[in-house]
Amino acid sequence: MTTEKEGKPGERSFEEAVARLDEIVQRLETGNVSLDESLSLFEEGIGLAKYCSARLDAAEGRLEILTGFENGEPKLADFEPEEAE
């Protein structure tokens, strides 16, 4: 239920995570990074990859339809699209 920008505090958006991951991999691939730095970059990269995978592997999303409002509160119902004839 969290949106792109409302992830856990301190966490990046998916897009930012991918961008940083890309930066890290490219940095490592240029080769002129010290061993210490490459290990900490690696650690950060694996963390980001894990986070991204988790964002992708979440359970199937909900499919609902707005049926109206009651006392200002939206009423939702599961939506089942009719089959194509």
Place this chain on the structure above:
Amino acid sequence: MSPKTITVSQLTYALKRLIEDNFLLEGVWVRGEISNFTAHSSGHLYFTLKDAGACIRCVMFKSQARGLKFKPADGHEVLISGRIGVYEKSGQYQLYVEEMTPSGLGSLYQAFLQLKEKLEREGLFDPERKRKLPFLPQKIGVITSPTGAAVRDIIKILRRRRPNVDILIFPAQVQGEEAPDSLIKALEEAARFQNLDLIIIGRGGGSLEELWAFNDERLARAIADFPKPVISAVGHETDFTIADFVADLRAPTPSGAAELAVPDQQDLSRQIRQYKTRLFQTVNGKLQHERRILQRITQSRALSFPKQLLLNTRRQEVDLLNERLVRQVKQILTLKRERFLKVLGQLDTLSPLATLQRGYSIVQKEDGVFVKDAAQVEPGELLKITLASGKINCEVLSKES
């Protein structure tokens, strides 16, 4: 006297001048129904425009046909502006079409163009106004009819590309007089859902009249004011509505909107896996590289434990030298001994000892001087006689010369 004659060409040319000079059709639209419509592969359109009492051949060249906002077909009522010309080769006069609009919507179409110009002037279509779509939306609102192909297509594509996206349908009428109000109401409702990342508003294909709600000015403003990015998806690829111009992104079809709304999850997963692989590869490579360097260092002992090793090395060098020295000295000694023995052998043959063996003896005075002449000694003098074996001390009794 023969009658005056003219050629067919001359006659046709005269008629052509007569017609083309007198029927300019400036500021006049011809209304009629299309029949015998042919879209030639060259891009030119040929058809007959007719009404109950007459017909006229029409041609619309590719350069003008390209600007058409609809697809003409047999039976369409249209308004045409253009010029009358004579095609000499077939002797036919025809209407060369400059512009053509559906006649039933002629006034509506003018209204559409006017509204489009007005909103454009206001800056509602400005590229700077367009909001960027979120890269990975979690919740998508869909404003459309809950029945029909459009909502089905949108859900199908969204689910296929990104199964875990939440979809919330805001049902609305998408055609008819009440459609604009219904669509605006749905937008207002959707605006209350703060966690929506974007919305898709649209409907499937239909006639121009059926799509007309999406040309409503108030709807256009509601879309422009919507707090989240809006993708419009009205009709088919060739249908353009005001909603399309004001939306942050125009999709050619409802399915297209779903494609634009979310990235393909499998693509993303693959991408992340590739990043992971690259991470491991580079770091493994790095580690191996460092390990090799380390190995080189540990193998080069002087760098690893400098002082002690240096000392050990020196010690070893000294030991080695020592050994070599001893060996060489031994060798030298051996050589010397061999030579000595050899010389000794040679000496042996020259040695007086050998002569002594043969019975001779050596006589020496007390001071060691060898006695070779009797004159060297006096009677009573003590002499030493060396024999092959042993010595004799004796006294001179007398001497003979």
